[in-house]
Amino acid sequence: MLPPLSRRSFGLGLTGLLALPRSAGASTPIMTSDVPPPTLEVLKWAPATRAALQTVMDAHGHYAEGYDPNQRPYAVFDWDETAIVGNVQETLFHFMLEHFSFLLPAEQFRHLLHVGGSEHPLPAQFKNLAGQPIIFSELIQDILEDYRALAAHYGHMPHPLPREELADDPALQAFRARMALYHQALRAMHGEEAAQRGLIRLLAGQTVQDVVALTRAANESALGQSIERVTWKSPATRPGRTGPLSVTLTQALRLTPEMADLFQILQEQGIDPVICTSSLEESVAIFATSAEYGYNLRREHIFGARLSQHKSVYAATEEANYPFPFGVGKTAIIHTHMAHRKQPPLIIFAGEDSSGHLLSAFPQTPLCCLINRKQTADMQPFLQDAVKQRGTSSPRFVLQGRDENTGEWRPDEASIFLGETNPTLP
Structure with a gap:
């Protein structure tokens, strides 16, 4: 058997491995008083945030007096924009568009979209290349025509299709641009939750293995690409009802060694990291449970969005009796699945737009860590609390900054946003 790798060996890449947590199955507290508790690597933590985390872990982990192995503390984490830089669901969506990885017949695909869209123009920021307004229902019709053309041409071929075979196809160029704009318009008109649910539904017809x-x-594709804004255009040769249009999206996915190290130290301290995310559960579990990616979390502690299944094929409906993990639904999942712990989360670490309710639902949680990024109005009060508590001796809300241009954290609470050069606080 090969010797286990040190937890210090994690790197930004698929070959950087971490050892399996030494105490993931620990059942008794460490009684030897002269054994120091494991500590977080310095890496690129904001010093005050790292110190606050270490203090809470040392006070409540199994190196502390009063630790009860039968009521293990737990910490709740978002996944997107938190444990990683980027968004797993949007990364998958963009990949599926570029490779036309959709299996449903056109008429069934139609039901995955908001086909009852308004006959009124989209919000002012959505215009075609001629500066004309875009009608939502016409955009849907154009998308379906593109889909029918692509399904007729490529439907018999194994999926996902090679990118190079599709890159010059006007129908593919139009389809991906219109679908990306559709998703952005859905978010603008109906909010983040509706847009996220729409992304999840697009997986209908795929098997779990697919x-x-x-x-x-x-x-793997996104981890090897540069972080940048990318523009997709529908060609003039395929104007449709909406006319040629363009859409700009962000291409970004990076691993975060600081979070991998935190997960390891939590488990060595006898504290269970629990993921609760708005992305599809199986898609997140690939990342979160893998030694290849460096996170090594337990599968039973990963909670995300779920679709109903029939013979391991995803349907377009969400799993019955399981909340969608957004807002109050995310809180309900923690209440239900962590009820046996008989205690609130020890730590909440949030970066997704869906966590405002979660942060307010557990006032007894000692520490809430927030990724400093541009977020929705629901998250702003918590970000402002973290700013106000900077420099205090026992903050309950703390910030972690990052450089979105490199996909790395910064040893500070301020972040450098994509395309900018100056660090900024909320």
Whole structure:
């Protein structure tokens, strides 16, 4: 047997491995008083945030007096924009568009879209290349025509299709641009939750194994690409009802060694990291449980969005009796699945737009860590609390900054946003 790798060996790359947590199955507290508790690597933590985390872990982990191995503390984490830089679901969505990885007949695909869209123009920021307004219902019709053309041409071929075979196809160029704009318009008109649910539904017709393979391919592709804004255009040769249009999206996916180290130290301290994310559960589990990616979390501690299944094929409906993990739904999942712990989360670490309710639902949680990024109005009060508590001796809300141009954290609470050069606080 090969000797286990040190947890210090994690690197930004698929070959950087971490050892399996030494105490993931620990059942008794460490009684030797002269054994120091494990500490977080310095890496690129904001010093005050790292110190606050270490203090809470040392006070409540199994190196502390009063630790009860039968009521293990737990910490709740978002996944997107938190444990990683980027968004797993959007990365998969973009990959599926570029490779036309959709299996449903056109009429069934139609039901995955908001086909009852308004006859009124989209919000002012959505115009075609001629500066004309875009009608939502006409955009849907154009998308369906593109889909029918692509399905007729490529439907018999194994999926996902090679990118090079599709890159010059006007129907593919139009389809991906219109679908990306559709998603952005859905978010603008109906909010983040509706847009996220729409992304999840697009996986209908795939087997669980299909989605696992697609997610892995999308992850590996995105990890090897530069972080940048990318513009997709529908060609003039395929104007449709809406006319040629363009859409700009962000291409970004990076591993975060600081979070991998934190997960390891939590488990060595007898504290369970629990993921609760708005992305598809199986897509996140590939990342979160893998030694290849460096996170090594337990599968039973990964909670995400779920679709109903029939013979391992995803349907377009969400799993019954399981909340969608957004807002109050995310909180409900923690209440239900962590009820046996009989205690609130020890730590909440949030970066997704869906965590405002979670942060307010557990006032007894000692520490809430927030990724400093541009977020929705629901998250702003918590970000402002973190700013106000900077420099205090026992903050409950703390910030972690990052450089979105490199995909790395910064040893400070301020972040450098994509395309900018100056660090900024909320």
